[in-house]
Amino acid sequence: MTASSSPLIVLDGVIYPGGLEDINPNDIATIDILKDASSAAVFGARSANGVILISTKKGKSGKPIITFNDNIGFNKLANKPHLLDGNEMLDFRADAIWSMMGYDSTSKPGIKYRYQNPTKLPSGSISQADWMALTGATGDVTTEWLNRLRLKPIEITNYQAGQMLNWEKLIYNDNALQHDHTVSIAQRRDDYNYYLSLGYLTNEGLTVGDTYKTFRTRLNLEATAAKFLTVGMNFQFSNRDESSIPVNLSDVTRTTPWGSYYAADGVTLRTSPNDDPGNNTHPFMDQTYTDRMYQYNNFFGSLYAKGKLPFGFSYQVNFSPRYDFLMQFNHQSALNPTIAAKKGVVDRRNQTTYSWQLDNILRWNQKLDKHTIEATFLFNAEKFQSWNSTMHAENFAPNDNLSFHAVQSGTLPATIASDDQMATGDALMGRINYNYDQKYFLTATARRDGYSAFGQQNPRATFPSVALSWALNEEKFMKGTQKWLDYAKLRVSYGENGNREIGRYAALSNLTSGTFVFVTSGGTAYNGSTVAASNLSNPSLKWERNSAINSGIDYSIFNGKVSGSIDYYVRTTKDLLVNRSLPTVTGFSSILVNLGEVENKGFEMSMNTVNLERKNLTWKSTISFWLNRNKINHLYGATPDYDPATGKQIGSSEKDDLTNQWFIGHSISSIYNYGIQGVWQVADAALAKTYGYKPGDMRLVDLNNDGAYTIADKQFLGETTPKYSWNLRNDFRIYKNFDLSFTLYAKIGQLSSFSEATNSQLNGGNVFYDRSNFYKIPYWTPSNPINDYAGIGSNVGGPVSWGVYRASSFVRLSNASLAYNVPSQLAKKWKFDNVKFYVNIVNAHVFSNWIYFDPENKNGTSGGAPTPYNVNFGLNITL
Amino acid sequence: MKNNIKYFSIFAYLLMVVVSSCNKDWLTPKPLSIYSPENTFVDATGFKAALGASAKNIRDEFFGDGSPIITESIFSDISVEGTDDKTGPAQNMDLQIRPDAQLNSGDFNRIGWYWDQEWIGVRMANTIITRLPLAKSLTDAERNSFMGQAYFFRAYNYYRLTNQFGDVPCPITEITTAKVDFATVKRDVILKRMKTDLEYAVQYVPWTADKGTVNRGACYHLLTKINLALGLFDDAIASSTALINNGTYKLMTNRFGVDAGIASKNVTWDLHRPDNKAAAANTEVLMLVTDRLGSAGAFGVGTGLGTRIMRQAVPGISIGTNIVTPNGKAGAAATGGNEIDIMNLYGRGIGRCRSTPYEYKDIWDDAKDLRHDSTSGNYMFMENVRYFAPALKTSDPTYYGARMQLYDSKGKLLCADTLRSWYPWPHYKLYVPDTEANPMQGGHSDWYVFRLAETYLLRAEAYVWKGDMANAAADINVVRTRAKCSPYTASQVTGIGTILDERARELYWEEPRKTELTRIAYIFASTGKSYNGKTYTLSAFSTSNFMIDRILEKNIFYRTNFVTLHNDMMKISQYHVLWPIPQSAILGNTGGRINQNVGYSGAELNVPALDKIPEQ
Incomplete structure (x- = not known):
């Protein structure tokens, strides 16, 4: 529950520790996913979370094949709520301040209209003179109104001059461009084959100034050195440039449309566009006054030799090194008015990572009659090392014109720090594959894995697995089914594997060192050192263990018209690596331990069908459906129960972990919280008061009706994980040359946090409803007594902590594409082997009741970057 | 087949050799950039660093945004939470001070911060105390001094815990496993143990030591507080007298330090200058915490935080358009660097820690008092501030640069929010120049934890409890006359209220006011002495106590249930004399029961509670 749960990536047969973004998708030949524990076991006990097998391209034919892949796309805004414009904002502000005044409608006649636009008062409500008299004001009515709405002088000036800033226009790239170009060359000859590619991608984000660039290259080379020896290497280099500085979106909602872009000099950005520096700074401040270079370079290679030995033996050795270099240099200029006093701030971080793996694999193959045996023995060793240094300096003299290049000219070098890490691992594996007559299959594996993070007492653990399968259709008694049944295979497997994804030193007590200034009796200050433990050590920490039973069937019927698989699994995880909460009396908040048991049961099915096969039209579909049920079986074991009256032990029981919100018998993703039955309405004001709330606040469910909200009123509201998911892909081929496809996927039944419904987004930081601007979402007022959204600035504190959750089920049209393959004769005429044009829409549409940004990627509460949809135009040429 | 087996055996053998050859320490974890307890707590340097961490741990109370000391102050007679534009600040304690509520946020309150941080302090001290006897290379003198210092830090944290939360668990050794079976121990049992420890400390900790570390003066000072907390008034007089009579520490009565040459200033101003707190000439400081701009150990290094004290405690002059000129024009601007640069002189206050009239008006009984003097610039009144919004130069030139006024000539109020934007403040304490933020928020500065002035007031308090008003007056007068006040006669010392008034005058933003009020409330409850004719008991502590009665007497906001512009009511109840034990601590303690304080759900x-401290 604490250890990472991302799947293991295996690239061309070796474990790949890098990121997917460093692999050019155009280089990928195949992607496979291994789910059952037995087949995953080859790649190490770390495969508990599944394995993604990626193979890159190789040379395939005798002549060099050159391929160009070019596409240009547009990223566009999708699923974004509307940001209030200047006039909408003033209406909102009027209601916000009215709310802060307790929706006063009675203290004076007409007081209800105090914040309304005096030039648009509803007829029969109150006269302009009476409206002015509400506060004893004289002079210009509009100025008085804007003063009541707490607008700053600059905002009043701009309102009167009709100068409104359209922040959405200023910050969003309406048609952000994406370029992706890859060229590759590949060839296979008798004794060698190669694949070489170069790719360049640049992607503009949805906001102005957000650009991502990457350069990626790959060389796959394999040579037959002798009849019995093949050597090769797969080599990948990538450079990512993440230097761009995004617009600060939360500042966009914290400022207002009535501010000014520039300061009085017309050049410098206005510190706060609406002169409210306590609440916002100019959204472009960092982008304008920061010089940044964030570069990530990495090399990943795999060198291998495969040798054939006598008597059915073969031997393979892989060495796969990876080098990562990152540079994160940042300079905040002294010209930035918000930090001008600091005279320049520079941060530099360099990190080098070097890791390697060595695999020695011995295989033995033997075939005797109908018996086929293959045995594999593996020995693996690995090492990880990283060296990280950071420095920070401020107050540059004589000036900071040299940006981050002259850190020594900072007169306040505040920190220099380094953090170096090392980890080691090893593995031994033996495996036997046996099959009889291509009908009965058996695989048995045993692994012993070691990892240094568990190195104090339990570095190694052993993981067995076994799998059986039966090709049913090969049996004599199935002869009668041959007409319709092409293939059927029953599978069952049991396997154990492990999880080690914790910090490299998480089991050790880490003494954090630092400094503290002391002063001698003579008044001289010096830096003294400080050390204190930051965590409790756990020398007995060990591998998390996962045991899974998978059963399933693979089938193909009606000459391949329908094929697919059905799977059922039960996966039990024990000795979970968990940050167990401790009573803070210990001085620690948690300790990393192996505890508890979690069970996952699931069902998965996928089906490929050929729906139509005509001369000018083929239609194929792929449907998958899956669900998973998660349950905590055990946590920390039984602990004593005491009688409150006497303090004597009266028994023992296993307790839930209320701090982490983990409950025995429930899913890890369960939401245990107060139910929300609506919004307190004016008629219930007296009752609301007894609970500590007022009309317009969210109304929690008082489960036990005792007239107070206490921990006893919490209940299980649902889960944050989907009840089930499905995926549907349809491919059409029309007139041989047109390919049309679309993919839908869905996640159904999950809840997501929706604190926006409180209209009081404390955690998102938008707390000043009388000073900021907002996205348009409904809100309660006495004259708009809705029940699903609270009033502006409603009370989200109160006697207990609670949250708002809403269903976030959705169906997404994730991909729609249309491709045209130029007929080969025509292409040949143009001297090409193959030419293809395509247009592709990613994230074309989401069907959901969710209203606030994307249901799957809400991304923060106050103005997180919206999810784009993009349109790509591509050209694919093979020479 | 036979041959195959042979080959197989050879390869298997070779593999075994490869594996076993690097078997030995291949998987031993090798920490490169982190220290471990085993190789650090072995010599004097290691223990000094551990004590350094304990010292640094008590610093944060006074620093940063929504600093914890504000929470101590708003549970007292001197301040309330002035934030009135959002939900969250601790104003209606009935609603917001609950075991399950948000208890550790600058936007709410810092009760949970104290709970967490004090237990970290206890843990750090326990580690030192447990490991000192094992460090063979130390001399006896070193070991005894380190032990005394560690006892100081443990006692410092337990003194705070027992006066904030009452009865609490009491671990006294290093915890190395997942311990979840704590039990609550009685407050006086814990305090008696701390008294014993400090009586050891005052024998071995040296009288003088580098500032930022513990010296014997600080140990005597803390021992005096604990003696008072236990109702041992003679012991308190003895321990404070030992400190005062030793002579190493003396009140500052003459001009000194950085501004000594500025004739218009005075010793009160000098005493609180950031550069003077740890100065060699300063003989009054017993214990302080350090924070120096540019040092790697500075508070919130790199984030531009520091004390942020001006932001917390200065009125929100520039908030919204709260302050207008008599012509109705916005009188203040929120930006720094204007022609009249108010924001970079007093800082951009937000009025979060809003003083009560008791603090800024009622207690000042001597016009000569330097601590309330605006002529020298020590104390600031809103009427001293000028209208400075640059737009006024054209829109309202009559008032640009004129002094601010609360009412116009016709009596119309010119400040839309007098809670947050209009009250006087002690500039001499809050003025911490800030070179990082523009406008200023309050920069880096050392801060007093214990000063000898408070020792005099503690001894005065002990005399008051004993009814010796003449000696009490003598001690109070040491502090008063330094601030150029006339001395009190014995008859002017009317009781504990006189002590509390003097503390409020002298120790603003230094004393943890809630801790001290609760300590005094316990003394009333255990001695049966009366206040305003009323007596108290320990058994009814959470339904009737001195602390809340005092707050309701002196703090007009809680007494009148003041309602803010945000429509929140200021309210405090008797059971708030003890803060709630955070629910997470009780829930996480699955093997035992940590008691909740009476009045809160779960009690x-x-x-x-235990009568004895468990040894493990």
Whole structure:
């Protein structure tokens, strides 16, 4: 529950520790996913979370094949709520301040209209003179109104001059461009084959100034050195440039449309566009006054030799090194008015990572009659090392014109720090594959894995697995089914594997060192050192263990018209690596331990069908459906129960972990919280008061009706994980040359946090409803007594902590594409082997009741970057 | 087949050799950039660094945004939470001070911060105390001094815990496993143990030591507080007298330090200058915490935080358009660097820690008092501030640069929010120049934890409890006359209120006011002495106590249930004399029962608190 749960990536047969973004998708030949524990076991006990097998391209034919892949796309805004414009904002502000005044409608006649636009008062409500008299004001009515709405002088000036800033226009790239170009060359000859590619991608984000660039290259080379020896290497280099500085979106909602872009000099950005520096700074401040270079370079290679030995033996050795270099240099200029006093701030971080793996694999193959045996023995060793240094300096003299290049000219070098890490691992594996007559299959594996993070007492653990399968259709008694049944295979497997994804030193007590200034009796200050433990050590920490039973069937019927698989699994995880909460009396908040048991049961099915096969039209579909049920079986074991009256032990029981919100018998993703039955309405004001709330606040469910909200009123509201998911892909081929496809996927039944419904987004930081601007979402007022959204600035504190959750089920049209393959004769005429044009829409549409940004990627509460949809135009040429 | 087996055996053998050859320490974890307890707590340097961490741990109370000391102040007679534009600040304690509520946020309150941080302090001290006897290379003198210093830090944290939360668990050795079976121990049992420890400390900790570390003066000072907390008034007089009579520490009565040459200033101003707190000439400081701009150990290094004290405590002059000129024009601007640069002189206050009239008006009984003097610039009144919004130069030139006024000539109020934007403040304490933020928020500065002035007031308090008003007056007068006040006669010392008034004058933003009020409330409850004719008991502590009665007497906001512009009511109840034990601590303690304080939900499950401290 604490250890990472991302799947293991295996690239061309070796474990790949890098990121997917460093692999050019155009280089990928195949992607496979291994789910059952037995087949995953080859790649190490770390495969508990599944394995993604990626193979890159190789040379395939005798002549060099050159391929160009070019596409240009547009990223566009999708699923974004509307940001209030200047006039909408003033209406909102009027209601916000009215709310802060307790929706006063009675203290004076007409007081209800105090914040309304005096030039648009509803007829029969109150006269302009009476409206002015509400506060004893004289002079210009509009100025008085804007003063009541707490607008700053600059905002009043701009309102009167009709100068409104359209922040959405200023910050969003309406048609952000994406370029992706890859060229590759590949060839296979008798004794060698190669694949070489170069790719360049640049992607503009949805906001102005957000650009991502990457350069990626790959060389796959394999040579037959002798009849019995093949050597090769797969080599990948990538450079990512993440230097761009995004617009600060939360500042966009914290400022207002009535501010000014520039300061009085017309050049410098206005510190706060609406002169409210306590609440916002100019959204472009960092982008304008920061010089940044964030570069990530990495090399990943795999060198291998495969040798054939006598008597059915073969031997393979892989060495796969990876080098990562990152540079994160940042300079905040002294010209930035918000930090001008600091005279320049520079941060530099360099990190080098070097890791390697060595695999020695011995295989033995033997075939005797109908018996086929293959045995594999593996020995693996690995090492990880990283060296990280950071420095920070401020107050540059004589000036900071040299940006981050002259850190020594900072007169306040505040920190220099380094953090170096090392980890080691090893593995031994033996495996036997046996099959009889291509009908009965058996695989048995045993692994012993070691990892240094568990190195104090339990570095190694052993993981067995076994799998059986039966090709049913090969049996004599199935002869009668041959007409319709092409293939059927029953599978069952049991396997154990492990999880080690914790910090490299998480089991050790880490003494954090630092400094503290002391002063001698003579008044001289010096830096003294400080050390204190930051965590409790756990020398007995060990591998998390996962045991899974998978059963399933693979089938193909009606000459391949329908094929697919059905799977059922039960996966039990024990000795979970968990940050167990401790009573803070210990001085620690948690300790990393192996505890508890979690069970996952699931069902998965996928089906490929050929729906139509005509001369000018083929239609194929792929449907998958899956669900998973998660349950905590055990946590920390039984602990004593005491009688409150006497303090004597009266028994023992296993307790839930209320701090982490983990409950025995429930899913890890369960939401245990107060139910929300609506919004307190004016008629219930007296009752609301007894609970500590007022009309317009969210109304929690008082489960036990005792007239107070206490921990006893919490209940299980649902889960944050989907009840089930499905995926549907349809491919059409029309007139041989047109390919049309679309993919839908869905996640159904999950809840997501929706604190926006409180209209009081404390955690998102938008707390000043009388000073900021907002996205348009409904809100309660006495004259708009809705029940699903609270009033502006409603009370989200109160006697207990609670949250708002809403269903976030959705169906997404994730991909729609249309491709045209130029007929080969025509292409040949143009001297090409193959030419293809395509247009592709990613994230074309989401069907959901969710209203606030994307249901799957809400991304923060106050103005997180919206999810784009993009349109790509591509050209694919093979020479 | 036979051959195959042979080959197989050879390869298997070779593999075994490869594996076993690098078997030995291949998987031993090798920490490169982190220290471990085993190789650090072995010599004097290691223990000094551990004590350094304990010292640094008590610093943060006074620093940063929504600094914890504000929470101590708003549970007292001197301040309230002035933030009135959002939900969250601790104003209606009935609603917001609950075991399950948000208890550790600058936007709410810092009760949970104290709870967490004090237990970290206890843990750090326990580690030192447990490991000192094992460090063979230390001399006896070193070991005894380190032990005394560690006892100081443990006692410092337990003194705070027992006066904030009452009865609490009491671990006294290093915890190395997942311990979840704590039990609550009686407050006086814990304090008696701390008294014993400090009586050891005052024998071995040296009288003088580098500032930022513990010296014997600080140990005597803390021992005096604990003696008072236990109702041992003679012991308190003895321990404070030992400190005062030793002579190493003396009140500052003459001009000194950085501004000594500025004739218009005075010793009160000098005493609180950031550069003077740890100065060699300063003989008054017993214990301080350090924070120096540019040092790697500075508070919130790199984030531009520091004390942020001006932001917390200065009125929100520039908030919204709260302050207008008599012509109705916005009188203040929120930006720094204007022609009249108010924001970079007093800082951009937000009025979060809003003083009560008791603090800024009622207690000042001597016009000569330097601590309330605006002529020298020590104390600031809103009427001293000028209208400075640059737009006024054209829109309202009559008032640009004129002094601010609360009412116009016709009596119309010119400040839309007098809670947050209009009250006087002690500039001499809050003025911490800020070179990082523009406008200023309050920069880096050392801060007093214990000063000898408070020792005099503690001894005065002990005399008051004993009814010796003449000696009490003598001690109070040492502090008063330094601030150029006339001395009190014995008859002017009317009781504990006189002590509390003097503390409020002298120790603003230094004393943890809630801790001290609770300590005094315990003394009333255990001695049966009366206040305003009323007596108290320990058994009814959470339904009737001195602390809340005092707050309701002196703090007009709680007494009148003041309602803010945000429509929140200021309210405090008797059971708030003790803060709630954070629910997470009780829930995480699955193997035992940590008691909740009476008045909060969950207290019905309490079991009797222990009479003895568990040794493990």
